[in-house]
Amino acid sequence: MGGEDARHPIRARLSAASANPRPGRARRRAEPRLPPPNGRLLAARPPRPSANRRRVSPFPHRGRLSSSSSSVRRRQEAAAMAQAKQCRRLEPGLARSVLAGVEAVLFDCDGVLWRGEAAVPGAAEALGRLAAEGGAEGGRRRLLCYVTNNSSRTRGAYVEKLRRLGFPPAEPRQVFGSAYCAARYLRRALPPGAAAYVLGGAALSAELEAAGVAHLGAGPEAAAAAPEQEASAAQPPPGSRAPLDPSVRAVLVGYDEHFSYAKLCLALRYLLRGDGDCLLVGTNRDHRLPLEGGSAVPGTGCLVKAVETAAEREAFIIGKPSDYIFECVANEFNIDPARTIMVGDRLDTDILMGNNCGLKTLLTLTGVTTLEEVKDHLKSDCPKRKNLVPDYYVDSIADLLPALQD
Incomplete structure (x- = not known):
């Protein structure tokens, strides 16, 4: 991550995104209204002035769900x-x-x-x-x-699984996964030319790409780039000095098999940078995923909680029960x-x-x-x-x- 290209891996795509409107902007239906960018601060930290603003409903002023x-x-x-x-x-x-x-x-x-x-x-x-x-x-x-x-599958993957298991034919627009809805949210929440730092996998990246949301960090790259060694006075923690992309204005946390201390460091640094207006978004709070035979594995909620704890800020959650x-x-x-x-x-x-x-x-x-x-x-x-x-x-x-x- 030391070179100029690696430092700004999505600059070319951002330029293209600024020149061409993102898909889905011209919609007849109103989109859900967005919440304030900073979310609610956790009790462990005195509230910043920006967090004292009245919390605005994230829902549209129209139709049955009007205000x-x-x-x-x-x-x-x-x-x-x-x-x-x-x-x-x-x-x-x-x-x-x-x-x-x-x-x-x-x-x-x-x-x-x-x-x-x-x-x-x-x-x-x-x-x-x-x-x-x-x-x-x-x-x-x-x-x-x-x-x-589940943020580890695209809408297309669900359509294919429904078909494979004999369910009625479905279109992608009938599937509302937390990955797709997170991309839909960020498409509206981010200003033109801005990007998201993503803790997540290929499916989350694919939904962001389809929505026209510039992003970086998804997959194992950030974890692999950091040397596996304990921090010391002479050696800073992994991720603590990696260059930050200036276009990042949101941190999105989904299911990430490659979650690491280096990624957590980068996420925190993006959230603390500047005036603290970087969005913190989580796909869901499911803390445990059950497996056959009564076993379980940690869910995305564990990763969201780690970032929230480090940032002393509460994430805006996309998935159920939101x-x-x-x-x-x-x-x-x-x-x-x-x-x-x-x-x-x-x-x-x-x-x-x-x-x-x-x-x-x-x-x-x-x-x-x-x-x-x-x-x-x-x-x-x-x-x-x-x-x-x-x-x-x-x-x-x-x-x-x-x-x-x-």
């Missing part, structure tokens, strides 16, 4: 409704009644539609029948979308939250997002959550725990098949 006040009101209404949720089993008769008023169904993927490389038995057939049925208005096919926190990822879906398809159902296997991401956004929520027990966990939340007097309770549950998404028979 910051309506967003707050929707959350308040959702919190009140959460107190009455009972997590009822979605038996066939009840399922027919519930689905009759639904025009859009949002699915988490892993643990709901498939486990690893194997589809959940009956899931593909259930989605095929859901898509074939008319929605709430009866005059059009019901919309199916796929909303995932409202932002649902707002991306709502603005793409103009769907009505009251006629939308979120199907997931995690209470703290899928169900919480659905409840916060005023959607109906359906828990499947083919993933990480057990019914006993839900019952514990139901018994609690804590409003936050009550908000983790879904409207309905099924053992598997295939349990919907009797309600979808011709």
Whole structure:
């Protein structure tokens, strides 16, 4: 990273990006409104003057999801409704009644539609029948979308996996991964000619590239460039003196198998540089990724927390349970939250997002959550725990098949 070209690896692309408008700028639908650049500072550090500004809603002033006040009101209404949720089993008769008023169904993927490389038995057939049925208005096919926190796959990869496992054909615009939505966010948040320093892999880089967002740092390069030796008075820590690209105005943290101390140093230096207006964005807060057999590996949330701790700043989070990822879906398809159902296997991401956004929520027990966990939340007097309770549950998404028979 010592030469002039390495010091500014994306300068040529930035010049091209400045000369040509980024794709997707001319849109008829309003995009979600952006939050303030600095996020909220953590309690360990006295707030900077810039952090004392009123926090602005990141959502659009239009349509059903029209203003910051309506967003707050929707959350308040959702919190009140959460107190009455009972997590009822979605038996066939009840399922027919519930689905009759639904025009859009949002699915988490892993643990709901498939486990690893194997589809959940009956899931593909259930989605095929859901898509074939008319929605709430009866005059059009019901919309199916796929909303995932996984930033290690592109939308195209999800479309291919759905096809390979026998699910109904899907278009990339039906897939809302945290990598794509992060690219969508930065495309609007960054000023012309600015770039992002990325802690992430090839899929995150590909989505940024497709969105026209200049970036650097993705992959193993930064980690490989730093010598593996302990810091000392004579030898500074890896990454602490590497040249900084002057165009970087955001740090984006996703799933990064090559996360290292050198990358953490670079991320912190970008965030501390200048007047501190560098954005800090995380794809999701999932702290643990379950594996078959009961094991697990650390998730992206661990990496986000490391950067937040070093920077003493809270990141803006793209994925579930953040409202932002649902707002991306709502603005793409103009769907009505009251006629939308979120199907997931995690209470703290899928169900919480659905409840916060005023959607109906359906828990499947083919993933990480057990019914006993839900019952514990139901018994609690804590409003936050009550908000983790879904409207309905099924053992598997295939349990919907009797309600979808011709």
